[in-house]
Amino acid sequence: MYRSRLLWKLYAGYVGLLVLLTAIVGLVVPQRLERDALQETRSALEAKAVLLRGIVAPALESSGEADLQPRLRRLGSAIGTRLTVIRRDGTVVADSEEDAFRMDNHADRPEIQAARAHGIGEATRWSQTLGAQVMYLAFPVRQHDELSGYVRTAVPLTAVVARLAYLRTMIAVGAGGAAVVGFGLSFVLVQRVMRPLTSLTAMAESIAAGPYDQVVRTRAPGEIATLARAFNRMAYHLRERMTTITREHSQLLAILGSMVEGVVAVNHEERVIHMNEAAGTILHVVPQESLGRRLWEVTRVRAVVDTVASTLREAHETSSEARMVVESRDQVVNIHASPWWNDTGETAGAVVVLHDVTELRHLENVRRDFVANVSHELKTPITTIQGFVETLQDGALDDRDQAKHFLAIIARHVERLKAIIEDLLSLSRLEQGPEAAELSRTETKLADVLQAAIQVCMPTAAPREVTIISSCEATLRVRISAPLLEQALVNLLDNAIHCSKPGRRVWLEATQGGSEVAICVRDQGTGIPQEHVPRLFERFYRVDTWRSRDHGGTGLGLAIVKHIAQAHGGRVSVESTVGLGSTFTLHLPTD
């Protein structure tokens, strides 16, 4: 409180007033007193001078001046006043204190000159002899309208001066004492006023720093108490409002934060005012570090920057889809930007929504490829069949050997068509779920299934001089659907055999580890490049698209394997090194 400028201002005001009044009293009163004292002295001198004139006038006229001196002496000492009689020409006739003939001519004394001029003369001078101020009063003496001389009375002012000095001291002490008391009292008074103001100020400051549960109490007079009450009410309302705002803000942040889509809000200067977590993930930036920065500093993805710029410029929604490579991740992102307006209707900024549609587009691509592939796969044998049928119709029928040959070819292609369609059907059945796939799982000896699969593949392996080696613990039993598992293994073995050069080997191994059984098919073939691995199990996906399809196969084998694995609650994985070979592993959980 004592740092308050108002307190010291008020106090200074009081002090100033007190000092002023004291000064007035201390200066004016003594002055008046002095004037009155002098006036008194003067009147006394005047009276004495009049009396002296009455006494002296006849003596002056009759020139009986010789005895004036002793008479003046007696009178002077009796009334304590210096009396002087002066002739018209200025010479001193008699003086109550000095020998007349020793005194010089007084014609030039101011009181004498004034007396001659105005009928009365007065002067105050420092007297060397007496060492004090002396007041002189002179009257002219006239006899029958003729100036015969002057009478002069004089008295030293020492007593008067001394008395005045004493009075001044008294007044000073008294006024000063009163002033000091006043200082003290006014300080207390000012404090009383300032105290509640100070606490109000402190409370206002603490509210500004953060809503506080503080209440001002005061014993101050009426207006200040009213102010304090109003203040308390205001603080309460402020607290309420702050709570509401904070809660709503948190809700908003929570909603934005849990969205899958990325949301970025920028102001008209293209500075980021908000970015949620999802946007940070898509753009590979840290949302907190991006706040307040320009959008084009935060991200260099051209599609985003340009979309936002065009929205701000043209004040309407803009959408675009962009393929961006961020941190070597290939994404397709749908960008939608709309402007937002402030109260005055001006464009205040833009809100951008980013939607990661990579998966969506990928699936669309897969579907498109699939449709194209199916058409092609089905069309090729059909075209061939049609061709041969037309040839037969055109006359080849007549040549029995040719006809037989052609029919064999047609039969082969029909088989192929059948195989493709059967695979497609079983694939779609598998995709509909284990129930639709008529998956009945029974406890089966795994070794039997492996042997059955190898048996099926022997006719393919033998002519190619590929050896199949199998290893499986004889007692290993798993709950599986034997036909389905056999089909999956046949597909895998078939692939392995077809990519192995003559004399190579293919391994079929089943091992149990922990909660799953792993069945691996390993070959020493050409291997599969890394970039094909993610799409390997897609329908009709082929690694070398320009190689001819005549090493058979529907292109669906691996897709079927994958779905069979999934129908058993497991998965299939592949490891491959180009030039060395590949290993396909079925992982089946043991319930």
Added chain:
Amino acid sequence: MSTHFQREIENLKKKTLAVSAIVEENIARAIAAVIKRDAELAQQVVDSDEEIDQMEVEVEEDCLKILALHQPVAIDLRFVVAVLKINNDLERMADLAVNIARRAAYLATFPKPDIPLDIEVMARKTQAMVKHSLDSLVQEDAMLARQVCASDNEVDQLNREMHVRIQQYIRTHPDHVERLIHLLSVSRHLERIADLTTNVAEDVIYTVEGEIVRHRTLAYG
């Protein structure tokens, strides 16, 4: 400093970053075209180079305008000078990306070679250098810029290794010689791009610290 001047500096920064974004994108696309043997992607790179050339001219003109009209001093002057030089380097990087794209288009006409020649590691490193050099420009981060300069050694090393291996493969697989030579070109172009990113990084250091660090032997990192 007048706000008009401030705005022009901001616009210059914005344009430079826009150019750098396209260049970065083109380098990425060119590399992807090589790895995936995608001729269409390669063509996109070639087609977009004209836009880059135009923007490069615009940036240069803007720099000259700022220098003439506002006669900037101290850090602003260093910034404009750095932008002039970086602009040049970006345009050259874009041209190298076009070169790589042309090689990619050629390689796409061939089937995949049986040789395991992986240019991806070197490409990723180069792309990272491009990104970091541009990040250091945006963030005015001299430390990041110095890291870019330090990484150049790695790319140079990878380039040398690539040379050696390609020479080996030319001997063992003479039928692949055209493809191998084109891959060699790609490697060289990548190494050149990496060198240009160190130029950019040095220019950033100059802007931020006022020191010219090129031609200094490395006490980096």
